[in-house]
Amino acid sequence: MHISFHGAARNVTGSKHLITLENGTKILLDCGMFQGMGDETDELNEHFGFNPAEINYLILSHAHIDHSGLIPRLVSQGFQGPIFCTAPTMGLTRILLMDSAKIQEQDAEYSNRNRRGRGEKPAVPLYNEEDAVKAIRQFKIVEYDTDHKITDNITVNFTDAGHIIGSAAVHINILENGRSTRISFSGDVGRYDDLILKAPQRFSQSDYILLESTYGDTLHKDAEAAEGVLKDIINQTCVIRKGKVIIPAFSVGRTQELLYMLNGLEEKGILPNVKYYVDSPLSAKATAIVKSHSDELNRDVQKIMETDDDPFHFKNLTYIHDAVQSKALNNNPEPCVIISASGMAEAGRVKHHIRNNIGSEKNTILMVGYCEPKSLGGRLLSGHKIVHIFGDEYDVRAEIKSIRSMSAHGDYDDLLRFVSCQDPAHVKKLFLVHGEYDVQQSLSKRLIEKGFMNVEIPDRHQQIELNA
Numbered sequence: 107m108h109i110s111f112h113g114a115a116r117n118v119t120g121s122k123h124l125i126t127l128e129n130g131t132k133i134l135l136d137c138g139m140f141q142g143m144g145d146e147t148d149e150l151n152e153h154f155g156f157n158p159a160e161i162n163y164l165i166l167s168h169a170h171i172d173h174s175g176l177i178p179r180l181v182s183q184g185f186q187g188p189i190f191c192t193a194p195t196m197g198l199t200r201i202l203l204m205d206s207a208k209i210q211e212q213d214a215e216y217s218n219r220n221r222r223g224r225g226e227k228p229a230v231p232l233y234n235e236e237d238a239v240k241a242i243r244q245f246k247i248v249e250y251d252t253d254h255k256i257t258d259n260i261t262v263n264f265t266d267a268g269h270i271i272g273s274a275a276v277h278i279n280i281l282e283n284g285r286s287t288r289i290s291f292s293g294d295v296g297r298y299d300d301l302i303l304k305a306p307q308r309f310s311q312s313d314y315i316l317l318e319s320t321y322g323d324t325l326h327k328d329a330e331a332a333e334g335v336l337k338d339i340i341n342q343t344c345v346i347r348k349g350k351v352i353i354p355a356f357s358v359g360r361t362q363e364l365l366y367m368l369n370g371l372e373e374k375g376i377l378p379n380v381k382y383y384v385d386s387p388l389s390a391k392a393t394a395i396v397k398s399h400s401d402e403l404n405r406d407v408q409k410i411m412e413t414d415d416d417p418f419h420f421k422n423l424t425y426i427h428d429a430v431q432s433k434a435l436n437n438n439p440e441p442c443v444i445i446s447a448s449g450m451a452e453a454g455r456v457k458h459h460i461r462n463n464i465g466s467e468k469n470t471i472l473m474v475g476y477c478e479p480k481s482l483g484g485r486l487l488s489g490h491k492i493v494h495i496f497g498d499e500y501d502v503r504a505e506i507k508s509i510r511s512m513s514a515h516g517d518y519d520d521l522l523r524f525v526s527c528q529d530p531a532h533v534k535k536l537f538l539v540h541g542e543y544d545v546q547q548s549l550s551k552r553l554i555e556k557g558f559m560n561v562e563i564p565d566r567h568q569q570i571e572l573n574a
Contacts, residue, residue, distance in 0.1 A: 107282055109289075109314075110569040112155040113138055114540040117566075118320055118478060119172035121540060123291065124156055125572075127282060132156075133260070134164045135276060135291050135316070139175025139206075139232075142450045142481025151176060151232055155567045159184025163256055166191040167293025168273035169198035169358055171448075175206055178237035181244065188246045190254065192264055194272025194402065196245045197395045198358050203238040205357075205388045207231070209453050220497045250274065251307075268296030268306040269514050270359040271396050271403075277309055287572065291316040294540065295516040295524045297326065302366055302396075304404045306516070308527040313534050314572055317525060319541030320476055320515040322549030327511040333367050335509050337376060339472055343505070344380040344441035349468030351442075352504075354456045354483055356449035357389040359514045360475050362396050364445055365418040366407070372420040383435060385426040385446040385455050393418050429455075436462040449474070450481040457482065461495045469504040474512045479542075518549055522556060530557035534573070538563045 107127050113120030113136075120140035125133040140150040158180045166189055167173055177189065177199075191199065210231035217229045248254045253261045259281040264274035276291040290312035298305045343349045355361045361384065371377035384390065396403075397418065400411060410417050426432050432455050435444060446456035451473075460482070463469040477483035485493050486506045493500055516524065525536070536558045538546040543563065550561045564570060 107280065107287070108569050108571045110156070110567065111537070111539065111564040112567055113140065113150075114172070115564050115566040115568065116543040116546070117143070118476060118540055118542065119143070120150060121167075121173045122154070122176075123316060123539065124161075125278070125280075125289065127280065131257070131260070132161045132163075133278065134161050136167055136173045136293075137164060137175075137177045137180050138173040139171050141172055141448075142452050142478030142484060144480030151179075154180070157184070161185045162187050164189045165262055165276050165278070166195060166199065167267070167276055167291065168270055169195050169202055170270065170294070170356065171202055171206055173293070174199045174202065176232070178203055178207065178233040178241040181241040182233055182237045187244070189241070189244045190246050190248050190256070190262060192250065192272040192274055193247045194395065194399045195274070196247055198270070198272060198392060199245070200242050201388055201391045201395070202358065203241065204235060207233055207235040207238045211235075213453060216496065253279075265307040265309045266304055266402070267293045268298070268300060268303050269294040270296075271303070271399050275306070275309060277312065287314070288312045289314045289316070289572070292318050292524065294318050294320070294514070295521055296514055297516050297520050298523060300404065300514070301363055302403055302407050304402065306520075306524050311528060311532055313532070315525065315528070315533055315536045316539050317521065317536060318515070319521065319538045319546045319549045321513060321517045321545070322521060322538070322541055322552075323545045324510070324517050325519060326513065326517045332509050332511045333370060336367060337371055337378065339470060339507055340378045340380065340443055343468070343470040344443065345378055347468040348441050349466065349470065350444060350463055351470045351472055352456065352459045352463055353443065353445045353472045353474060354449050354451040354460070355445050355447065355474055357386050357447045358392045360449055360512065361386070361389045361445055361447070362393055362418055363512060363514070364474065365393065365420075365423070368423075369414070369417050369420040373414070377420065380422065381440060381442040382420075382423045383426050383442060383444045384423070385432050385435065385444055385459070387427050388447060389445070390425045390427070432458070435459070449483070450477045451483040451486070452481050457495060461500060464493070464500050464502055464504045467503050467505070471504050471506050473506070473508040476513055476515065518552055521549065522552060525553070525558070526556075530559070533558060533560070535560045535562055
């Protein structure tokens with residue numbers, strides 16, 4: 107048997123890892139979209155590096171687009187097998203894929219207005235809403251902590267990864283030539299002190315581990331400090347400078363954390379008295395799904411829900427649904443906070459909000475999660491004074507701020523804790539995925555210090571034999 111790495115290999119996005127058995131059975135772990143990779147993004151998303159029609163099974167760790175976003179394209183190019191995931195992941199992925207298809211079609215149409223004038227080749231969406239609907243029909247639900255039999259020789263077990271609602275670490279047992287091999291894929295590992303979610307679960311001893319490494323060289327600050335920083339930024343921008351705070355935030359996970367934090371500030375009586383907008387129909391749907399799975403929220407949140415039936419809602423909060431309302435925000439001079447997708451500012455309505463507010467010193471663009479270096483968010487964070495948005499050039503005059511500690515990804519302490527349930531002597535190889543190469547090298551040294559002597563950082567499309 108062998109494994110090949112076709113995404114999230116020495117970079118963060120595009121998670122795709124393919125296990126091939128001796129009998130030809132192919133199991134794909136995740137089918138994510140590359141995001142924020144600059145000019146090469148489209149090319150990376152157009153070509154899988156394998157034949158989709160040859161894949162037998164897809165196992166999805168969680169709903170985020172960099173893990174699920176190319177599933178409709180996989181199906182449209184011939185994949186006909188089942189897609190295994192948890193119930194919340196199925197619900198979230200359904201709305202994310204439909205939204206992704208819609209955004210691609212809209213962005214292509216918008217971009218083509220300029221392309222036609224420049225005589226350039228028209229942009230074509232990776233897939234459409236019909237492709238997304240077809241893909242969703244192939245989803246199959248697997249419960250946490252249950253051995254689900256895929257074939258006589260293959261079983262899968264999910265444990266809670268604590269990253270977003272429904273996120274799972276994937277554990278596959280494969281019987282081949284009379285020998286059993288256990289492969290664990292972390293998906294994205296959450297934080298052990300997460301504001302909303304339960305901590306990642308322990309898992310049984312594995313032979314091979316695929317471990318994410320997004321923040322493998324970082325320690326996050328505590329959430330209480332982040333709450334204070336958020337309040338100060340809103341006060342400085344909206345109350346003192348009379349400007350707008352634009353927050354690019356992923357609709358699943360980050361938006362709910364922001365709303366929970368803002369609700370907490372209101373409960374303490376210190377929430378700045380300005381208007382707050384969530385400009386994303388998807389975020390409203392995702393928040394409803396999160397609330398419908400309250401049993402997966404941590405004890406602190408469940409306790410708060412005994413007296414506050416909606417910890418994601420507060421005074422002066424408005425959800426924006428249609429495009430007309432969204433555009434009206436740009437013409438409204440009132441100070442406000444706008445939370446809008448996507449988190450890397452690469453697509454969706456937030457790109458329009460940044461374009462309309464980036465030129466004024468009174469405004470703030472606040473990044474609250476990881477951004478690929480080549481993404482619009484990454485370029486803003488790195489201090490670029492001029493950025494291109496929808497093909498046009500804009501001077502960066504707005505203040506650029508970040509709260510890195512709000513990431514739903516665990517830091518290196520969390521990642522080391524996640525694998526601390528394993529006996530390193532019995533782990534044949536630990537693969538680092540979903541991270542920048544320099545970060546992975548730093549985490550590799552820490553893992554070796556903990557006794558994991560066979561740590562490997564695979565490159566994109568690299569194939570590696572797994573010995574039973």
